[in-house]
Amino acid sequence: MTNATVLHSLHPLGQLEKFRKDPLLFLEEQASKHEERVQFRFANRTVHLLLTPALIKEVLVTQSKSFQKSNQFKELSLLIGEGLVTSEPPVHTKQRKIIQPYFTPRHIKKYVSEMIDSATEMMESWEVDHPRDISKDMMGVTLAVITKTMFDMNVNEGHEKIGVHMERVLETATKRIRSFLKPPISWPMPELKQYKASIQELKRVVEEIIQHRESRAEEKEDLLHALLHSRDEDGNCMSREQLIDEVMTIFVAGHETTANLLSWFFYMLQGNEKVKENVYKEVDRVVGKNELSSSHLPALLYTRQALEETLRLHPPVWMFGRMTVRDVEIGGHLIKKGENVLISPYIMHRSKKYFRDPFLFEPERFNRVSAEGNHPYTYLPFGGGSRVCIGNHFALQEALIIAALYVQRFNFKMSGDGKVECHPLITLRPKGGIFMEVEKR
Ligand code: HEM
Numbered sequence: 458m459t460n461a462t463v464l465h466s467l468h469p470l471g472q473l474e475k476f477r478k479d480p481l482l483f484l485e486e487q488a489s490k491h492e493e494r495v496q497f498r499f500a501n502r503t504v505h506l507l508l509t510p511a512l513i514k515e516v517l518v519t520q521s522k523s524f525q526k527s528n529q530f531k532e533l534s535l536l537i538g539e540g541l542v543t544s545e546p547p548v549h550t551k552q553r554k555i556i557q558p559y560f561t562p563r564h565i566k567k568y569v570s571e572m573i574d575s576a577t578e579m580m581e582s583w584e585v586d587h588p589r590d591i592s593k594d595m596m597g598v599t600l601a602v603i604t605k606t607m608f609d610m611n612v613n614e615g616h617e618k619i620g621v622h623m624e625r626v627l628e629t630a631t632k633r634i635r636s637f638l639k640p641p642i643s644w645p646m647p648e649l650k651q652y653k654a655s656i657q658e659l660k661r662v663v664e665e666i667i668q669h670r671e672s673r674a675e676e677k678e679d680l681l682h683a684l685l686h687s688r689d690e691d692g693n694c695m696s697r698e699q700l701i702d703e704v705m706t707i708f709v710a711g712h713e714t715t716a717n718l719l720s721w722f723f724y725m726l727q728g729n730e731k732v733k734e735n736v737y738k739e740v741d742r743v744v745g746k747n748e749l750s751s752s753h754l755p756a757l758l759y760t761r762q763a764l765e766e767t768l769r770l771h772p773p774v775w776m777f778g779r780m781t782v783r784d785v786e787i788g789g790h791l792i793k794k795g796e797n798v799l800i801s802p803y804i805m806h807r808s809k810k811y812f813r814d815p816f817l818f819e820p821e822r823f824n825r826v827s828a829e830g831n832h833p834y835t836y837l838p839f840g841g842g843s844r845v846c847i848g849n850h851f852a853l854q855e856a857l858i859i860a861a862l863y864v865q866r867f868n869f870k871m872s873g874d875g876k877v878e879c880h881p882l883i884t885l886r887p888k889g890g891i892f893m894e895v896e897k898r
Contacts, residue, residue: 462495463495470500471497471499472497473498481879484776484801485804487506493509493788493790494506494509494790499797501637504778504798505796505799507800508805508808510832511788512788513800513837517800517841518842518843523782523783524782525779525780526779527797533630536656536705537705538702538705538706540703540707541553541707541710553847556683556684556707560847560848565851565854566854569751569858571605572605572606572858573862575601575605580863588872588892588893588895589893589895590892590893591869591892592891595715595717595720595859596713599712602712603708603712608680608704609679612662619659622656625651626652626655627884628882630652631882663705667681670685707848711851713884714773714774715852717771717886718856719860720891721771722767722860725770725818727870727871739756739758740757740760740861741865744757744861749858749862749865754858759820760857760864761853762824763820764856764860765853766820766823769806770807770816770818771885772885773885775803775885777800778799778800779800780795780796780798781795781796800837805834805835808835812835839852867897868898869893869895869896872893873892
């Protein structure tokens, strides 16, 4: 460990090249060499990587008003515009107020049966005579769940195409976020053309969701209803643009992340036979051959802990950032206006300062009521403060349901050598998918 907190570099890109080559390794190296914070340059941007829960809390809570979302998310504006992930106050405050009631722990209980029905329908359609890519399957199921629960629409067909477009957008957006000189989006390069075409295709799906609702006589009182009918103090409804941005945000943020959680969950079970056995035993004891229902969920405690433990080792949002809007001092360090701070759940969750035997996959470590409550700002798969993930309870409930339904129906084992690398795009995806041999139980 050294006390030096500044990494000097004569390279014009600073540490960007190293980071681009292997972002997780770069972060791990910094965390192993520095105690609290380390400052470096990504080309012309000054970046501070925060390594203690106290500093992270300052940014997300105590001094959150001095920060705004950083470029990482701004590139995504092409897709999600000024939706809840990317907007800043006062738009963000107003929109969060409209959307929040649909994600309270009490409200999400209402989604249980729709989650079960959508996921069951999809799983029953799977053929298991050759290895299946579980990450594709999980994208399909979570997409079906989010569109049904939030927008009362079925997109069971066409989900594979949506997956291809999503992956393409994330790949190119990530590349652009990590470039110093990125070509303007209007340039006629094949990759940019594909990028724009995929964004257009996803926007078309969202338009279809909205139009489908507008053409219906009777309405379900779901999130889409609230977005369509909300009025501001002057009685004005949301602009069409804002509506599309919010629907797109929920559509994208609401399935990709949970799908990655589930993919890593099954991957981790495969490598940890005892945990896998415990999960199967718990699902068999609690649910057995019965139809899964809301009354079973509280008893699936170990399975929930295994999901939380997966979020620790493979947090889908492995890094996020903020930019200062004024000079600010955190923990005695000056961060100048316009500089960036990086927070990495991946690094915090794997730190031996905060977790005993951090590389062990040990669900029992969450043997209590709330994982986040026990490790404030060291365990932060959903972020924290006023920008904490709005879908955190929704995601855990959904993941528990899908995990239980899957375990109830299938046995699985890895095909091939069983090794899958992390692909740290904006979310932490499994590189090349996760192929499993699956059989019906
Ligand atoms: C395992 C699944 C999920 C993970 C790990 C996750 C993680 C996160 C994280 C870390 C943030 C904060 C980013 C920041 O502070 O810059 C966030 C924000 C957000 N998430 Fe999630 N998320 C998940 C599922 C969901 C779901 C299911 C939804 C919607 C149904 C959702 C919607 C959002 C939205 C709208 C925001 C922005 C909130 C705001 O700024 O007010 N997420 N998520």
